[in-house]
Amino acid sequence: xxxxxxxFHSSIGKKLVMSMTGLFLCLFLIVHLGGNLTxxxxxxxYAFNIYAxxxxxxxxxxxxxxxxxxxxxxxxxYALALTVKNNQARPVKYAVAPKTPVKWASLNMGLxxxxxxxxxxxxxxxxxxxxxFLDGTYREYRKELLTGKLTxxxxxxxxxxxxxxxxxxxxxxxVRVKDLYAIVAHSFSLWWYxxxxxxxxxxxxxxxxxxxxxxxxxxxxxxxxxxPIIQFTGIWLFAVIIPLAFASxxxxxxxxxxx
Numbered sequence: 331x332x333x334x335x336x337x338f339h340s341s342i343g344k345k346l347v348m349s350m351t352g353l354f355l356c357l358f359l360i361v362h363l364g365g366n367l368t369x370x371x372x373x374x375x376y377a378f379n380i381y382a383x384x385x386x387x388x389x390x391x392x393x394x395x396x397x398x399x400x401x402x403x404x405x406x407x408y409a410l411a412l413t414v415k416n417n418q419a420r421p422v423k424y425a426v427a428p429k430t431p432v433k434w435a436s437l438n439m440g441l442x443x444x445x446x447x448x449x450x451x452x453x454x455x456x457x458x459x460x461x462x463f464l465d466g467t468y469r470e471y472r473k474e475l476l477t478g479k480l481t482x483x484x485x486x487x488x489x490x491x492x493x494x495x496x497x498x499x500x501x502x503x504x505v506r507v508k509d510l511y512a513i514v515a516h517s518f519s520l521w522w523y524x525x526x527x528x529x530x531x532x533x534x535x536x537x538x539x540x541x542x543x544x545x546x547x548x549x550x551x552x553x554x555x556x557x558p559i560i561q562f563t564g565i566w567l568f569a570v571i572i573p574l575a576f577a578s579x580x581x582x583x584x585x586x587x588x589x
Contacts, residue, residue, distance in 0.1 A: 344408045349545035351405040356542060356568060358398055363575055370582070374482045375511025376471045382510040383494050386462065402450065409443045442537040449530035456517055461510045468492070469509040475501045518583035531577040539569035 365385065368377040385391055470485035475498070485506050495506045517523050542564035546552070551560065 341412065344412050345548045348405055348408045348412070349548040351401040351408075352541055352545045354401050355398070355405065356538070356545075359568070359572055363572055366579065367575070369511070369514065369579060373480055374471075375469065375509065375515075376473075376480060376482065376505070378511050378514075379469060379471075379507045379509060380505065382461065383507050386458075387494070402447075406443065406447050409440060439537065439540060442533045445533040446530060446537060449526065449533070452526070453530075456523070457510070457513060460513055461508065467509045467512050469507060469512070471503075471505040471507075473503045473505070475503055514579075515583055515587070518580040519587035521584065524580035524584045527580045528577050531573040534576075535569045535573040538572075539565065542568045 365378075365381045368381055369375075371377045385395070468485040468487055469482055471480060471482045473480045487506075492506075493508070495504075497504045518527070543561055546557075546560045551557075
């Protein structure tokens with residue numbers, strides 16, 4: 331019997347780990363997109379800033395987030411190991427270039443993954459790190475509970491340790507929160523960052539075009555009844571709809587910055 335550690339050092343073991351971490355990252359993309367779509371709520375960042383605070387201060391979510399970061403690193407490490415091994419096994423490249431997107435994506439998963447990984451480093455440092463450790467901009471929202479009318483203004487905390495506060499005065503809900511929305515709006519007003527984001531979404535699309543279906547094949551979910559559903563989901567949801575939805579964010583905010 332192959333030992334547990336030996337199995338996960340084998341090619342099959344590495345592919346299994348990549349498949350499981352990849353599917354976990356696909357699930358995260360759906361949740362992340364759902365939260366990010368609040369950017370389009372037209373409420374000056376009210377819903378998005380509350381969502382951002384919840385995602386970075388609710389302990390169970392924080393624990394899952396760190397599991398996500400670990401999954402990204404494991405996925406990238408095993409992808410690199412498999413890419414190196416495959417290149418060593420096939421030192422001469424194919425003479426004929428692949429003619430379909432899925433074949434091209436299959437042969438260039440290492441390149442696509444490297445682009446995405448580099449983007450994630452820039453993305454995390456620009457948004458998550460600034461929000462958690464660097465940027466000190468806050469916003470105050472006043473929402474009339476009877477009419478729903480919402481107003482906002484820049485807020486200057488009295489205490490340097492201030493994080494978040496919700497109070498109610500005379501039927502007016504007052505929310506004071508860190509302003510990640512302003513960071514997003516500023517970042518997407520930069521043409522080079524918006525282009526970088528769009529390029530990363532193209533890489534994500536191709537990566538998921540092959541990776542989502544491949545993950546299910548690796549875990550043994552191959553059946554004439556389920557495979558077409560998996561292929562349809564992988565292509566239309568993960569390779570088309572999700573990347574396009576993410577790509578719409580820099581496009582909309584960049585256009586708004588020009589108006």
